Amino acid sequence: MEIELAREGVRGRQQDWRATAVALVGRLTVVAGVVWAVAQPYRLTLLDGYGHDLWDHLAQPPLLIIAVGVLFELAVARPLVRELRGET
């Protein structure tokens, strides 16, 4: 009985660690995009509307990274974290 309880405790701590790691992935990606945008603002054509075509506005690397981070956080990370925390 005590061994079973100990095993469940270890499993619970592992799930919690995994949930925290998954929750961090999307947020760190967003932070990376924001840091890049601040470090190299000239990569954002939004800040300089003239002299750029549609493709320049469509593909702005820091914004693309932020978009991927947000999409991952909302569509993948949050449901996964809910499932993992629900198990523990």
Next chain:
Amino acid sequence: MPPAENVHWLFATGILLFGLCMLARALVGEAIWNRVAWRRYLLPAVLFGLGAAMWPVTVFFTNSAIHMIAHATWAELVMIAGIAQLGLAAGRLSSRWWSMTVPVAVAVSGAAFVIHEQNPWLFMRSSFLHHAIGWTLIVGALIPLALTFRPRSTALSAGFAALAISISVMLYADRDLAPIFGHFSPLAGTTSPADEVQP
């Protein structure tokens, strides 16, 4: 038609999404990841989509025959890898040898990068990155190859995710005309753009 650097950044976005999902799957394990049906098909679908997205590149960036052959072969093999993974996820395919399509696609992608870059490493930044990405993929193909034999390995799954994320970082660093480590060939930008700008 978009400049080559924009095409690289858009592909970097798809590869980054693939890498993050791969990392999440490595962290939580396949059992939890596959519990929800749409999530089971997510990684194969992204892989298939990346392959399908190579076709417009093949059709519109016709710099040379070697470009078209490299892009087309690349598109076909990445799509085959995606389809094989979809078949495995759906249970239509059962042999683990179908997983070999992924390392083959990764290795051929690397070879395509190296073969269709005809300038030397330090010609300019895009040349350097084509060589660097190509060799990273060729060597990195060993990771999905090992995953074929040890599919439950967390370290190998995380390694594959790290490979995808590093490729996306290199693609985001690409510029059509930019120096690399202080080197910028005087020939860069002086000849026909079709000869030097390679998606």
